[in-house]
Amino acid sequence: MKGDKKTKIVKTIKIDVDKCNGCRACEVICSAFHATPKYSSNNPARARIRVVRDPLRDVYVPVYAGDHTVAECAGRDKYTIDGKEYDECAFCRASCPSRDDFKEPDSGLPLKCDMCESDPPLDEPLCVQWCLADALVYEEREEEVEEEVEQDEMEAGLEALATKYGLQKIMDTVARMSVSKSA
Numbered sequence: 446m447k448g449d450k451k452t453k454i455v456k457t458i459k460i461d462v463d464k465c466n467g468c469r470a471c472e473v474i475c476s477a478f479h480a481t482p483k484y485s486s487n488n489p490a491r492a493r494i495r496v497v498r499d500p501l502r503d504v505y506v507p508v509y510a511g512d513h514t515v516a517e518c519a520g521r522d523k524y525t526i527d528g529k530e531y532d533e534c535a536f537c538r539a540s541c542p543s544r545d546d547f548k549e550p551d552s553g554l555p556l557k558c559d560m561c562e563s564d565p566p567l568d569e570p571l572c573v574q575w576c577l578a579d580a581l582v583y584e585e586r587e588e589e590v591e592e593e594v595e596q597d598e599m600e601a602g603l604e605a606l607a608t609k610y611g612l613q614k615i616m617d618t619v620a621r622m623s624v625s626k627s628a
């Protein structure tokens with residue numbers, strides 16, 4: 446949804462694949478930060494960053510979880526950069542039906558990088574702080590943009606559930622839960 450112009454801070458993480466050594470520290474700290482309670486556990490499958498690793502070919506690609514999509518692509522892309530061939534979907538950020546990446550392992554709900562949203566805010570996202578190889582560099586800039594109503598995490602989760610089970614089933618379940626809670 447579009448609206449008036451406003452100034453917003455654009456947060457960027459610059460990724461240097463040549464510096465990444467595949468240590469996966471970024472996955473560990475991301476999953477720990479998003480654990481409930483915070484730092485109570487770590488499971489890289491719950492991280493909002495994934496490192497595509499193929500040590501024998503010297504391929505390491507940190508990829509951030511982006512938007513959820515209900516349909517997978519009709520085709521696939523295969524990149525060759527500086528003589529290295531990268532797997533199909535290697536650079537894709539989508540939480541999509543074609544793979545398990547960027548899905549909460551227990552619920553299947555989509556995961557998305559939130560730049561370590563926190564109160565008070567962090568100076569830099571934790572994956573950047575934990576990357577000792579300096580493969581991840583955080584930058585901020587101001588930009589004038591159309592005001593948009595962004596889809597929050599809960600909305601994205603509900604949309605994924607509605608796609609999986611149907612909207613009517615979700616509404617029936619919520620109605621049943623509210624009746625049992627008020628009884």
Ligand code: SF4
Nearest residue numbers: 465466468469471576
């Ligand atoms: S912490 Fe840095 S070097 Fe380690 S896997 Fe993540 S991006 Fe690569």
Ligand code: SF4
Nearest residue numbers: 475558560561570572
């Ligand atoms: S910026 Fe924060 S939420 Fe995003 S991948 Fe890095 S640690 Fe996870």
